[in-house]
Amino acid sequence: MFIDRARIFVQSGKGGDGMSSFRHEKFVPKGGPNGGDGGQGGNVILVADRNVNTLVDFRYRRLFKAKPGGKGQGSNKFGRDADDLLIPVPVGTVVRDEESNTLLADLSHDGQQAIVAKGGRGGRGNYHFRTSANRAPTFAERGEPGEERWLRLELKVLADVGLLGYPSVGKSSILRKVSAAEPEVAAYHFTTLNPILGVVDLPDQRSFVMADIPGLIDGAAEGVGLGHDFLRHIERTKILIHVLDVSGSEGRDPIEDYEKINGELAKYSEKLSRKQQVIAANKIDLLSDDTNLKRLQQYMDERGRDVFPICAMSGEGLPELMEYVWKLLETYVEEPDETDEEVIYKPEEKPDFEIHRDDDGAFVITGPRIERLVAMTNFDDDMSLRRFQRIWRYMELDKMLQKEGIQEGDTVRIYSMEFEYRK
Known part of the structure; x- marks a missing residue:
């Protein structure tokens, strides 16, 4: 699971x-x-x-x-x-x-x-x-x-290469063919509901990790369908293989699909839309002629995209595609992003204390320094209590409470302790 x-x-x-x-x-x-x-x-x-x-x-x-x-x-x-x-x-x-x-x-x-x-x-x-x-x-x-x-x-799935495309364009079939992964493949949409990783082994002991990620639909950037789940997982991939159904077997236009998906990427993240894409024109075995394929190749040539005609079922064209992707990975340079954060939990700088009125009228003092003092003080010991009172005066909390309008007998609440104010 x-x-x-x-x-x-x-x-x-x-x-x-x-x-x-x-x-x-x-x-x-x-x-x-x-x-x-x-x-x-x-x-x-x-x-x-x-x-x-x-x-x-x-x-x-x-x-x-x-x-x-x-x-x-x-x-x-x-x-x-x-x-x-x-x-x-x-x-x-x-x-x-x-x-x-x-x-x-x-x-x-x-x-x-x-x-x-x-x-x-x-x-x-x-x-x-x-x-x-x-x-x-x-x-x-x-x-x-x-x-x-x-x-x-x-x-967020960590993979070198992500398979991008609408449901049922053949992403899972590609992963099954080029790796030992066994995603479910069937003739209905959304066969893949979760990311599946596979290791692609090439000659000379070369390999990279490829992810078959849930298919994208219109409105994904707004969270429609599997939208944010899909987009979150491709954020960390280095190269995207954009799989298009060039046969139009389901009445789809590959160029229109390409434009819609890239539009969703741009809406979700500008950085994501700039990731390098390689076009896999799948289902060439279902083409009656090469008109659609030539139209797609001409369109991609104008945009500087490389197109690889493939058949995911037979494996035709996949070795060439994998070799080309390997070359791209070898020369890949991570795009610098000043907003990227790694393990860097830095606690917020908070004031030593703040005073506000609670719904019941009590004066509540909050802040790491004063809360730590209260938690670590043994109020059952007279000397410990006197030390607390000295620190209280040193922090000039009386002056701040009086500025907030505290009166004799009002309740002061700090951490888990309550005090009755006395001048």
Whole structure:
């Protein structure tokens, strides 16, 4: 079963809590703090694996959680870092954050990795908080929470050559003839509903990958039929073999078909419309005369397209076509595109905090820095609470809340905590 889309939930591991402890040794009645730090939470990492062909496994498992870091211990012993959670995906997988639609990764090479949820930092033990004024701090940080998000995975087939054309023009028959792939071939439209890859072997140990991709219909650029599925999969091919039914056996005009399909390509992507095409004039065995073929050749000559008359059923003309495509692949140069992105998930630069009013009138403070502070503070410990209050004053949150119109007794909400405002 070929599945080229999936939706999964990922959650990285929480950092381990820091330890609050003191030295207890003989003849050392007042040993200092020696609480160790918590371990790093596990990252969630997607790994491109050439042995994985589809996203079908994600139909049955959609929840992926990395393990938390170990807790710190006494004697300045650090907690154990959690192992990263590695998730294999097919080469050619594009990863987006579902909520923001941000591109997180484009895994186009075998072994390529992308961290899609970073593990939380381990909390610091009380050893870090000793000062000349406070030689016996009793508090330690809690571990930083991990990240969590829903992801959308989309697979774009990676092939050197793509077979382009309307349904039933003979694409599947060509692939069966020139490779070991076995796509279904029948006398009705849309026999191929999913991309099928085949390796074309040529003499002298030469080979390339060819894809038989679902047939295109009018309106594909707007998503009609298999539109976007079809177009998405040919985006990464280097060369296109445009298969046309030169016999007109189904009442089709090959020139008209050529113009319509290229019109759909141009509407979907300008880069896609510029891909090099080789014309395969199929079904020459059904021609009563060569009028239609000559008309097509003259038309393509004017546009600089090479035409190869072939018969996919008998194999006539296919060896010459494959050799020509190989020569094009040898000299192929990727078109530069400044918009192309690879594995480059860079978190957005967000302000330390923002304040807004919730529907219930509460003042909600958001931002990575303040949320991290709240999550890592132990509010049951008096010294930890006082430290939080000092940082609160340093960040001048009182001034910002007063500017927003906060009053005595109003509710302030940060992360999972609620406070009652007091001047």
